[in-house]
Amino acid sequence: IQLTQSPSFLSASIGDRVTITCRASQGIGSYLGWYQQQPGKAPKLLIHAASTLYSGVPSRFSGSGSGTEFTLTISSLQPEDFATYYCQQVNSYPKTFGQGTKVDI
Amino acid sequence: EVQLVESGGGLIEAGGSLRLSCAASGFWLSNYEMNWVRQAPGKGLEWVSHISNNGRTIYYVDSVKGRFTISRDNAGNSLYLQMHSLRVEDTALYYCIRGQYGGLWGQGTLVTVSS
Numbered sequence: 001i002q003l004t005q006s007p008s009f010l011s012a013s014i015g016d017r018v019t020i021t022c023r024a025s026q027g028i029g030s031y032l033g034w035y036q037q038q039p040g041k042a043p044k045l046l047i048h049a050a051s052t053l054y055s056g057v058p059s060r061f062s063g064s065g066s067g068t069e070f071t072l073t074i075s076s077l078q079p080e081d082f083a084t085y086y087c088q089q090v091n092s093y094p095k096t097f098g099q100g101t102k103v104d105i
Numbered sequence: 106e107v108q109l110v111e112s113g114g115g116l117i118e119a120g121g122s123l124r125l126s127c128a129a130s131g132f133w134l135s136n137y138e139m140n141w142v143r144q145a146p147g148k149g150l151e152w153v154s155h156i157s158n159n160g161r162t163i164y165y166v167d168s169v170k171g172r173f174t175i176s177r178d179n180a181g182n183s184l185y186l187q188m189h190s191l192r193v194e195d196t197a198l199y200y201c202i203r204g205q206y207g208g209l210w211g212q213g214t215l216v217t218v219s220s
Contacts, residue, residue, distance in 0.1 A: 033206045048206040093164040095152040
């Protein structure tokens with residue numbers, strides 16, 4: 001299963017609403033996670049099961065979608081949100097990742 | 106503290122072998138499926154391998170099948186990745202991650218394969 005994220009690069013400002021899309025090459029139900037990776041650090045899980053906020057993650061992050069199209073939304077971009085975001089499907093093996101979306105100032 | 110700590114990476118010539126370890130603390134490894142994920146320098150994330158909590162179900166990405174072996178020691182709270190016939194393209198930071206969705210990641214261990 002291939003995952004295609006769009007856009008690959010996004011330029012935004014503090015306070016902006018940001019939406020990232022992840023499209024799967026075939027249906028994966030709701031078996032999708034979203035991760036944030038800051039430079040030089042390990043990724044962190046933000047959303048699992050397409051729309052469930054992981055423990056401790058700020059409520060400005062939200063996920064939606066099912067089947068083949070999914071979105072990650074950041075309602076009001078904060079300075080610490082400038083990072084690269086990845087989606088990953090866990091419906092079947094190999095558990096593929098999207099290519100990433102870099103959110104920059 | 107709940108954490109995963111990888112070790113065993115290093116500089117190795119192509120064709121060589123390495124064994125990565127991942128030590129879990131603050132929780133029982135036996136309660137979780139575990140995965141290895143890697144990230145080549147400046148590149149995205151690539152899932153490498155999965156092992157079920159009891160070790161009976163294992164999967165690999167095609168590019169490492171026949172060369173890498175995942176295993177676990179639940180009594181010792183550790184996960185392993187034995188890597189043989191290493192290639193330049195295996196150069197990456199290797200992470201162990203906990204659970205179906207990777208709710209916990211280690212800091213990674215760097216494997217550099219030279220030609």
